[in-house]
Amino acid sequence: MTVSSNLSKIISFVTSKGFQIHPDALFLIEKLQDDYFQIIEDILSGKRKRKEESMVIITDDIKKFVKDSSFTISTENNNKSKLIVSGTAAKAEAEHDQYYEDKELTKEDSSAYSADKGRLYKHREKTESFKIVYDSNDKINSGEGVEGYASLFRSRYEKSLKILSLRQDSKKVKKIETIKQLFNQSKINYNSMSKELSNNSLFAAGLIMNKDIKNNNYDITIDDQTGLLTATTYNDELKKQISMLTVDQMVMIEFENNQQRKKNTIKNLFSLDIPDRIPNKSKSEIFSILISDLHIGSKFFMEKEFQNFLEWLNGKREGEEGQAWEEDNNDDIISKIKYICICGDLIDGIGIFPNQDKELLEKDSFSQMDHAISILSKIPKHMKVFLIPGNHDLGRRALPQPAIPKKYAEKLYSLDNVTMLGNPCMINMEGIKILMFHGQSLDDIIASIPGLSYSKPAEAMKLLLKSRHLSPIYGQRTPIAPEKEDMMIIEEVPDVLHSGHVHVIDVDSYKGTLLVNSGAWQSQTPFQQTMGITPTPGIAIAINLSNLKPYKIDFNNYDA
Ligand code: D5M
Numbered sequence: 001m002t003v004s005s006n007l008s009k010i011i012s013f014v015t016s017k018g019f020q021i022h023p024d025a026l027f028l029i030e031k032l033q034d035d036y037f038q039i040i041e042d043i044l045s046g047k048r049k050r051k052e053e054s055m056v057i058i059t060d061d062i063k064k065f066v067k068d069s070s071f072t073i074s075t076e077n078n079n080k081s082k083l084i085v086s087g088t089a090a091k092a093e094a095e096h097d098q099y100y101e102d103k104e105l106t107k108e109d110s111s112a113y114s115a116d117k118g119r120l121y122k123h124r125e126k127t128e129s130f131k132i133v134y135d136s137n138d139k140i141n142s143g144e145g146v147e148g149y150a151s152l153f154r155s156r157y158e159k160s161l162k163i164l165s166l167r168q169d170s171k172k173v174k175k176i177e178t179i180k181q182l183f184n185q186s187k188i189n190y191n192s193m194s195k196e197l198s199n200n201s202l203f204a205a206g207l208i209m210n211k212d213i214k215n216n217n218y219d220i221t222i223d224d225q226t227g228l229l230t231a232t233t234y235n236d237e238l239k240k241q242i243s244m245l246t247v248d249q250m251v252m253i254e255f256e257n258n259q260q261r262k263k264n265t266i267k268n269l270f271s272l273d274i275p276d277r278i279p280n281k282s283k284s285e286i287f288s289i290l291i292s293d294l295h296i297g298s299k300f301f302m303e304k305e306f307q308n309f310l311e312w313l314n315g316k317r318e319g320e321e322g323q324a325w326e327e328d329n330n331d332d333i334i335s336k337i338k339y340i341c342i343c344g345d346l347i348d349g350i351g352i353f354p355n356q357d358k359e360l361l362e363k364d365s366f367s368q369m370d371h372a373i374s375i376l377s378k379i380p381k382h383m384k385v386f387l388i389p390g391n392h393d394l395g396r397r398a399l400p401q402p403a404i405p406k407k408y409a410e411k412l413y414s415l416d417n418v419t420m421l422g423n424p425c426m427i428n429m430e431g432i433k434i435l436m437f438h439g440q441s442l443d444d445i446i447a448s449i450p451g452l453s454y455s456k457p458a459e460a461m462k463l464l465l466k467s468r469h470l471s472p473i474y475g476q477r478t479p480i481a482p483e484k485e486d487m488m489i490i491e492e493v494p495d496v497l498h499s500g501h502v503h504v505i506d507v508d509s510y511k512g513t514l515l516v517n518s519g520a521w522q523s524q525t526p527f528q529q530t531m532g533i534t535p536t537p538g539i540a541i542a543i544n545l546s547n548l549k550p551y552k553i554d555f556n557n558y559d560a
């Protein structure tokens with residue numbers, strides 16, 4: 001990389017943040033080489049915290065920053081020569097420990113550093129930088145029976161309310177109990193209707209208990225832990241809006257109470273939704289591969305295509321190009337791949353549905369697992385693999401699912417480059433937040449929301465973001481465990497939502513979040529045929545983390 005391109009990168013980075021940089025400071029920071037973007041971020045966040053009026057980065061900002069981080073700066077020839085970032089070994093070590101504590105990197109990353117002591121900045125560029133933001137596996141602690149479900153829904157309501165409270169108009173929300181008291185008071189004293197009621201608009205928020213289509217109206221009933229409230233609409237636009245909501249998701253209703261008709265008439269409806277935003281991007285061009293649903297052990301597992309994929313990962317297929325989801329090609333993806341996300345259904349399992357054994361090549365899940373392990377161990381060791389379970393894998397079936405238990409996958413746990421996680425989980429990869437969820441609930445969503453189909457799973461995934469919940473519908477096909485805490489709520493907005501389960505590749509985006517359904521490596525099974533599901537197997541999705549651009553890499557019709 002030339003110096004001038006470094007300088008222009010720094011300038012455009014700083015200006016993209018709404019700041020400017022003094023030429024001397026630019027010269028100084030450029031000498032810091034590898035880590036200047038992080039340093040600029042830290043300087044700007046310090047400036048914002050101190051509410052500084054100046055929007056210009058000057059040399060003092062940089063010197064102050066570098067000193068703060070316990071390194072000393074020594075400059076030679078009046079700043080004209082190289083700026084040396086030096087420190088004692090102990091200082092560097094402490095900084096290193098802090099860095100890895102902050103990033104929660106794995107031991108092997110950390111020990112790799114030790115072999116290269118003193119070259120911290122250089123090293124940061126080379127190692128992968130990831131953090132498990134949350135892993136449902138770590139929190140699984142089932143409640144008991146009915147009390148478990150009561151606390152699960154209490155948790156869902158409370159977490160949803162917290163998300164809702166970020167909306168300005170949510171301040172007007174009243175408890176249903178309070179609203180009912182207001183109604184009773186105004187019934188007793190007809191002449192003096194309370195101010196709240198005469199204001200016309202009331203706000204309530206709760207989980208949707210019921211949606212009821214009548215001839216020309218739509219009723220919706222919500223529960224906010226203090227009571228139930230039913231509201232009605234005759235308006236076509238609102239009726240359509242209600243049809244797109246799932247039961248058991250949180251909704252805020254603005255309504256008016258019509259005393260004569262004894263009805264609450266809906267004026268507006270709001271789901272939690274995600275805010276429109278610009279997603280995070282990694283600083284350098286790093287790729288993450290998204291795949292799912294291998295179904296190893298099934299007669300329909302496409303082993304040949306998957307071996308092609310493994311060969312490609314191992315660089316044995318030079319010249320194969322990734323096809324951009326839209327237009328231009330990228331012929332150099334392999335050298336930039338650092339991560340592989342596998343979104344569940346690693347094996348086909350046994351007894352998952354009636355007569356499944358007729359579709360199995362390997363009729364016990366242990367031999368399926370052994371096969372799976374021998375396949376996954378062919379992934380190059382410098383690529384970090386994140387693996388979550390699906391409904392065909394070993395372990396608990398109900399959501400949230402713990403990581404595939406160690407007793408069934410000892411060897412996978414011993415592979416240095418594999419991290420076993422629960423379903424769902426969120427990983428911060430080079431600054432990009434990827435939410436991984438196998439996607440079991442998509443069946444219920446596709447079945448209950450008009451206009452959705454198995455051929456466009458990303459449309460169904462949008463509903464997950466809108467409802468801020470990965471499995472909003474309770475009591476249908478998706479088993480949900482009576483956990484004390486609802487871990488399926490989407491508390492943190494992801495940059496990428498990765499699912500599988502549907503076996504159909506689909507990529508879309510919603511309010512800045514990239515939605516990826518990463519298809520399958522299993523051809524159409526007789527069961528899927530009877531269900532009318534046409535999979536699109538044998539394709540991997542690669543994501544350029546520096547711009548969230550998706551690439552489709554098709555391993556069908558490749559020569560062996
Ligand atoms: O799911 C593979 C595909 O089959 C996916 O599109 C969902 C669909 N599927 C799975 N189970 C059912 C049931 N019980 N009814 C209808 N459709 C279903 P996989 O999890 O890989 O079997």
Ligand code: FE
Pocket residue numbers: 293345390392501502503
């Ligand atoms: Fe599957």
Ligand code: ZN
Pocket residue numbers: 345390391392438500501502
């Ligand atoms: Zn599945």
